[in-house]
Amino acid sequence: MAEEELKLIDEKGIRNDGRKFDELRPIKIEAGVLKRADGSAFLEWGENKVMAAVYGPREMHPRHAQDPSRAVVQARYNMAAFSVPDRKRPGPDRRSVEISKLMSEALEEIIFVEHFPRASIDIFVEVLEASAGTRCAALTAASVALADAGIPMSDMIASCAAGKIGGKVVLDLGKKEDNFGQADVPMGMVPTTGKITLLQMDGNLTMEEYKQAMELAMDACKEIYKIQRDALKRRYSTSISTFEETNDMEEE
Amino acid sequence: MKELISKITKDYLFRLIKDGKRLDGRDLLEQRDLDIETGWIGTAEGSARVHLGDTDVIVGIKMDVGEPFPDTPEKGVMITSAELIPMASPKYESGPPREDATELARVVDRGIREGEVMDVKKLCIKKGEKVWLVFVDMHILDFDGNLFDACGIALMAALMNTIVPAERHELGEDYPLPVEHVVVPTTFYKVKDQIMLDVRLEEEMIADARLTVATNENGDIVAMQKGLSGVFEYEETISCIEESKKIGDELRKQLDKIKS
Amino acid sequence: MDDKKKYKRELLLPGDMIEEEGVKPGRGTFKKDNKIYAAKLGVKTVRSGYVNIAAQSGRYDPRKGDKVIGTVTDVNSSIWMVDVNSPFPAVLHVNDVPWRVEFGDTKSYIDVGDAILVKISNVDELKKIQISMDEEGLRKLNNGQIIEIAPSQVPRIIGRKGSMISMLKNYTDCRIFVGQNGRIWVDGPLEGQYVAVKAIQMIEENAQVVGLTDAVEEYLRKETGKDLELERKKLE
Numbered sequence: 148m149a150e151e152e153l154k155l156i157d158e159k160g161i162r163n164d165g166r167k168f169d170e171l172r173p174i175k176i177e178a179g180v181l182k183r184a185d186g187s188a189f190l191e192w193g194e195n196k197v198m199a200a201v202y203g204p205r206e207m208h209p210r211h212a213q214d215p216s217r218a219v220v221q222a223r224y225n226m227a228a229f230s231v232p233d234r235k236r237p238g239p240d241r242r243s244v245e246i247s248k249l250m251s252e253a254l255e256e257i258i259f260v261e262h263f264p265r266a267s268i269d270i271f272v273e274v275l276e277a278s279a280g281t282r283c284a285a286l287t288a289a290s291v292a293l294a295d296a297g298i299p300m301s302d303m304i305a306s307c308a309a310g311k312i313g314g315k316v317v318l319d320l321g322k323k324e325d326n327f328g329q330a331d332v333p334m335g336m337v338p339t340t341g342k343i344t345l346l347q348m349d350g351n352l353t354m355e356e357y358k359q360a361m362e363l364a365m366d367a368c369k370e371i372y373k374i375q376r377d378a379l380k381r382r383y384s385t386s387i388s389t390f391e392e393t394n395d396m397e398e399e
Numbered sequence: 400m401k402e403l404i405s406k407i408t409k410d411y412l413f414r415l416i417k418d419g420k421r422l423d424g425r426d427l428l429e430q431r432d433l434d435i436e437t438g439w440i441g442t443a444e445g446s447a448r449v450h451l452g453d454t455d456v457i458v459g460i461k462m463d464v465g466e467p468f469p470d471t472p473e474k475g476v477m478i479t480s481a482e483l484i485p486m487a488s489p490k491y492e493s494g495p496p497r498e499d500a501t502e503l504a505r506v507v508d509r510g511i512r513e514g515e516v517m518d519v520k521k522l523c524i525k526k527g528e529k530v531w532l533v534f535v536d537m538h539i540l541d542f543d544g545n546l547f548d549a550c551g552i553a554l555m556a557a558l559m560n561t562i563v564p565a566e567r568h569e570l571g572e573d574y575p576l577p578v579e580h581v582v583v584p585t586t587f588y589k590v591k592d593q594i595m596l597d598v599r600l601e602e603e604m605i606a607d608a609r610l611t612v613a614t615n616e617n618g619d620i621v622a623m624q625k626g627l628s629g630v631f632e633y634e635e636t637i638s639c640i641e642e643s644k645k646i647g648d649e650l651r652k653q654l655d656k657i658k659s
Numbered sequence: 660m661d662d663k664k665k666y667k668r669e670l671l672l673p674g675d676m677i678e679e680e681g682v683k684p685g686r687g688t689f690k691k692d693n694k695i696y697a698a699k700l701g702v703k704t705v706r707s708g709y710v711n712i713a714a715q716s717g718r719y720d721p722r723k724g725d726k727v728i729g730t731v732t733d734v735n736s737s738i739w740m741v742d743v744n745s746p747f748p749a750v751l752h753v754n755d756v757p758w759r760v761e762f763g764d765t766k767s768y769i770d771v772g773d774a775i776l777v778k779i780s781n782v783d784e785l786k787k788i789q790i791s792m793d794e795e796g797l798r799k800l801n802n803g804q805i806i807e808i809a810p811s812q813v814p815r816i817i818g819r820k821g822s823m824i825s826m827l828k829n830y831t832d833c834r835i836f837v838g839q840n841g842r843i844w845v846d847g848p849l850e851g852q853y854v855a856v857k858a859i860q861m862i863e864e865n866a867q868v869v870g871l872t873d874a875v876e877e878y879l880r881k882e883t884g885k886d887l888e889l890e891r892k893k894l895e
Contacts, residue, residue, distance in 0.1 A: 181541045182453040183488050185718060194441055198540060200486040204718065204746045215785065223493060225484065228536035229443040229459025237482055237536065238495065257673070259689070259698060264785050266746045271486040273538065275457060276440050294673055297717020297811070299698040301689065302674035339674050376672060379700060383670050383715050403742055405730045405774040411804035414849070424853075 155312040168317040176378035178295045186296025190288040194278035199288035201296040204266035218263035222250035222270040230277045246282045253344040259299040279325035286335045305368040306335035309360035316359040332360045338372035416593045427595040437560040445561025449553035455541035458553040460561050467530040475522020475530045479508035481537040488542040506624045507550045510613030514582035514621035521577045544599040547611050551584035583650045584613040585643035612643035671697040679710045687712030719744045719810040719840040725779045728842035736763045744840040749788035756792045774800040803846025808863045810841035830879035831855040854882040
């Protein structure tokens with residue numbers, strides 16, 4: 148389809164869905180929403196709905212996959228059959244296997260894996276409704292779920308995409324922009340240090356455009372990081388236990 | 400990974416149940432709080448999220464056009480699957496559905512199918528060639544017992560919320576899925592000769608036998624399933640059916656409220 | 660009550676810098692470029708020259724000396740494998756129980772599914788856990804029930820200098836033991852157990868930290884019909 152016809156962005160720089168070039172879709176995060184999991188987060192990002200759960204550290208299965216010096220971080224990104232317009236067959240496909248691998252690697256970087264030899268830290272992300280940018284939504288939610296699970300980490304990760312539509316570099320591609328745009332750069336970073344933990348790109352960009360895209364995305368990650376923090380603070384605002392840790396025991 | 404429950408906790412549960420009491424203070428035949436939210440998934444033709452206590456499930460319905468089965472050339476087709484994803488419980492593992500998930504999907508499916516909830520003839524587009532396919536996917540997010548009822552209620556709510564996407568397939572205007580009956584299951588668990596419903600995880604873990612009874616608004620029984628290695632007396636099955644009708648009527652009232 | 664003041668303490672998240680002069684990095688923290696950071700979601704505490712993060716969530720992290728409640732998962736001729744709510748099972752060796760156990764006779768003392776009160780005697784670098792039952796007070800638990808709470812909430816159940824737990828015991832006539840691993844053993848009259856468990860859940864979930872002790876006492880008074888405050892006053 149010709150971009151001219153679709154008009155993803157107009158002369159004033161206003162996009163199809165009314166956003167400006169550097170505007171994120173609305174993001175809402177709620178931490179600690181599941182009972183069984185050790186930590187969890189539910190995230191809505193535009194029309195995306197993503198649930199993340201963390202189990203662990205726990206005994207790694209199968210045993211032969213255990214690492215005697217550190218924990219193994221296993222993220223699993225999964226799309227519900229009803230999360231996309233044309234029903235998706237349940238189970239992993241090549242795309243979700245790849246995303247799972249990238250997520251595991253990105254998260255491994257911030258987790259103190261050496262604290263838990265032989266263990267696994269499992270992160271399960273279910274995409275319940277998908278509308279472009281699910282991997283960024285998944286990584287953002289996973290990071291909140293890990294903090295909620297009390298996993299020791301050096302930092303948190305926020306993730307966001309930027310791309311190019313109608314010849315212009317914009318932040319956080321929506322569904323149509325993703326389908327008919329010219330480039331997409333999903334990235335994840337540690338907002339406090341600026342270190343990049345996830346980076347993919349497809350389409351066509353000049354060096355100048357790449358720089359613009361990354362600057363937009365990096366700024367947005369800082370904004371997302373605030374939303375992540377707020378979610379966790381809200382979750383614990385009413386239950387903070389401020390007693391010193393003690394070994395005192397009480398009996399009979 | 401196994402769930403663990405110590406002997407003394409088991410004994411305590413047995414003692415409570417023998418006295419007709421439960422961990423959370425409910426009566427044996429009392430349900431937990433039920434919350435139904437429909438239309439939750441924009442990409443689905445119909446959807447519902449159900450919280451039954453801490454059990455949390457989502458049912459999404461997708462529709463497509465396809466060929467009928469050769470032996471039912473003028474009937475639409477419903478295909479039901481359930482995924483016990485590892486998010487929901489430490490004992491679930493990744494991979495293809497196991498026995499438990501298959502049984503769950505089949506039992507919930509049976510109530511809807513045998514209860515003729517949908518008029519499948521109305522889902523025929525061209526006899527022998529084209530019918531509507533109704534894909535039901537049940538996603539368990541948090542497991543605290545009694546998936547049969549949570550999924551059964553969620554599926555019924557999702558069907559009542561489903562819009563047939565006729566326009567997308569150039570078959571005229573979109574219209575609500577023809578729902579003729581409201582069928583809901585009630586699942587009973589037997590622990591040491593006491594019968595209770597809507598069990599939580601700990602209760603489900605110590606149960607001897609399980610009986611699911613699905614009823615419609617006329618009070619007819621449309622599907623049953625006995626599970627686990629324990630047994631029921633014939634009289635017990637009768638009282639379970641009576642109770643299922645009562646609970647079913649309550650649930651139907653709640654479902655009617657959300658009808659679009 | 661200085662609950663109010665304490666309540667204002669700030670929740671730190673992983674990667675947050677800890678502003679505290681002249682302290683060493685303790686539990687739940689890490690050091691980078693001469694600065695100390697929080698490694699876990701929690702609240703800062705300072706003790707004996709160390710700054711720690713008191714975790715607000717997460718699994719039990721076993722420490723030598725902790726008294727915990729375990730459930731036996733496996734038995735062989737010389738050891739018991741025990742789940743103590745940590746990532747890996749703990750090992751209880753026949754030499755670490757108060758009885759002389761003949762080789763191969765382990766099962767007749769403690770069997771799979773039994774709940775035991777034990778002490779963590781060692782955690783090595785590989786996080787292998789050894790436990791012991793050979794100390795006064797440690798034993799097999801024969802009656803009552805075990806409930807689980809988040810290990811991070813254990814100090815709240817115990818209360819300042821054990822105030823909360825003694826109140827629970829006095830009102831409900833129950834024996835209560837709070838394991839550091841978040842497992843709590845409650846034994847006594849059925850009614851009392853029920854009230855005690857409810858109160859524990861109330862403490863764990865309750866939003867209003869300010870005045871929580873009073874709210875719990877109010878509940879206990881209502882449920883048990885006892886009024887310990889009144890009795891105290893009478894004595895005076």
